Amino acid sequence: MRFLPALVALAFAVPSAAQPLPNYDMEELRGAIAQKDLGKIAVLAAEQGGEQILLERFDGKDAGTPIDIRSAGKSITALAVGAAIADGALVDTQVTIWPYLGRPRGEPWDSITVGDLLGMSSALDCNDWDRKSPGQEERMYRTRVWRDFALDLPAREYERDAQGEGPFSYCTAGVFLLGQVVEKATGQRFDNYVQQRIFDPLGIEGVIWRTSRSGEIQSGGQLTIGAEALLKIGRLVLDKGRWDGEQLIPESWIRLMVAPRHQLGQHVHYGSLWWTTPLRSLRGYEGAVMMKGNGGNIVALVPTYDAVFVVQAENYNRKDAERHAFTALTAMLGALEAPEGITAE
Known part of the structure; x- marks a missing residue:
């Protein structure tokens, strides 16, 4: 093999x-x-x-x-993005996210791509490893609507390298937004899409997704499986x-x-x-x-x-x-x- x-x-x-x-x-x-x-x-x-x-x-x-595997669940979101691209719902990783999320704000926000969020290298001022960061995940969990929290995050100073990559910054809120993009692109709630497209063929049942108080699916981890x-x-x-x-x-x-x-x-x-x-x-x-x-x-x-x-x-x-x-x-x-x-x- x-x-x-x-x-x-x-x-x-x-x-x-x-x-x-x-x-x-x-x-x-x-x-x-x-x-x-x-x-x-x-x-x-x-x-x-x-x-x-x-x-x-x-x-x-x-x-x-099942056990809560926390951010290990993020890797499943990457599989969901790949499935959405294969299904024709998303073109590729170079598409920008704001047309799916309905919140153009100017640069560098408007140039954030699906690929940026996949690689933890977007312009979002968000770093889970820094408790003072505006986008630190515990701040998001204290809000009722995570989507609004993530979409309202400020942008950081941002410059891509010769390979087109921005600087790394570990950001759960960005992975949550990826799930929102998949929902909009596929027309299905994120957990339902993953269940139908990935889990059902694998014979996986009984998975528990964390949700916000407003019912949003946490595609950024905290999956009990x-x-x-x-x-x-x-x-x-x-x-x-x-x-x-x-x-x-x-x-x-x-x-x-x-x-x-x-x-x-x-x-x-x-x-x-x-x-x-x-x-x-x-x-x-x-x-x-x-x-x-x-x-x-x-x-x-x-x-x-x-x-x-x-x-x-x-x-x-x-x-x-x-x-x-x-x-x-x-x-x-x-x-x-x-x-x-x-x-x-």
């Missing part, structure tokens, strides 16, 4: 050893989770080659009980948009969606609402594509192993949440046999 040659060829360097991850095997990992050494990890799941090989629950709840559903979404992307013999999402969109657009750290890249970063294996480091959310919620796709891994956790707002999730991912990857004929990075 081959997936995204450009991704597999990424020359990921070895992450800094300043704070190396614990080198757990699976039994040691289970013990650490039971002792709460890794906080509140609730579910571990994995599949390889389309076959589920692991699904374990650690919080005492029923196996299928089960681990088995996340394995299916990961497999859909790993198989380049194909599911059960049907091309649900164009392969060209999958390639574009996960292609790195911004380098956020020595080993961390951001594409179109998807992340790329390496995972340590027994033979080196493997390139991986990820959905990532607050609390240590991660879905990791490892092409060289033809595998999907899921960590669902409730370590919300903890600085060590992602580290604990990567500890679990490393142990799960280490439990698999290395594929023949494909080398690590």
Whole structure:
């Protein structure tokens, strides 16, 4: 099985050893989770080659009980945009958003494109990582109508680089607006469109979307969903948009969606609402594509192993949440046999 040659060829360097991850095997990992050494990890799941090989629950709840994966849900919005383009509802990522949202305001607002919002690089003065930012997501949640909040955000100083990219600024409000664009373009409420276009073909049910007090669907994350559903979404992307013999999402969109657009750290890249970063294996480091959310919620796709891994956790707002999730991912990857004929990075 081959997936995204450009991704597999990424020359990921070895992450800094300043704070190396614990080198757990699976039994040691289970013990650490039971002792709460890794906080509140609730579910571990994995599949390889389309076959589920692991699904374990650690919080005492029923196996299928969904968990809020926070911003990992943003990656599903990227899939919805790709579906809308494939359906002819959207032309491409270069279309500007204001004709769909009905709020022209002058530059640089009027030049914000679907692609800008996908890459967290729009002119919106919005940075979730800065509590003083006008668009910081907690400010949006305090309002009744999120659409008005997002559309009224001021613009920041903005200039595109030679590749046409604006500066990166992590903005949930912008991803919420993407959902509003998809609604207008498709003529369907965002959750209904995603259910019909993506979830129903995958056999996914019982997903819970957060809404504003006025009933708007939060396409910017905070999606409550089960681990088995996340394995299916990961497999859909790993198989380049194909599911059960049907091309649900164009392969060209999958390639574009996960292609790195911004380098956020020595080993961390951001594409179109998807992340790329390496995972340590027994033979080196493997390139991986990820959905990532607050609390240590991660879905990791490892092409060289033809595998999907899921960590669902409730370590919300903890600085060590992602580290604990990567500890679990490393142990799960280490439990698999290395594929023949494909080398690590």
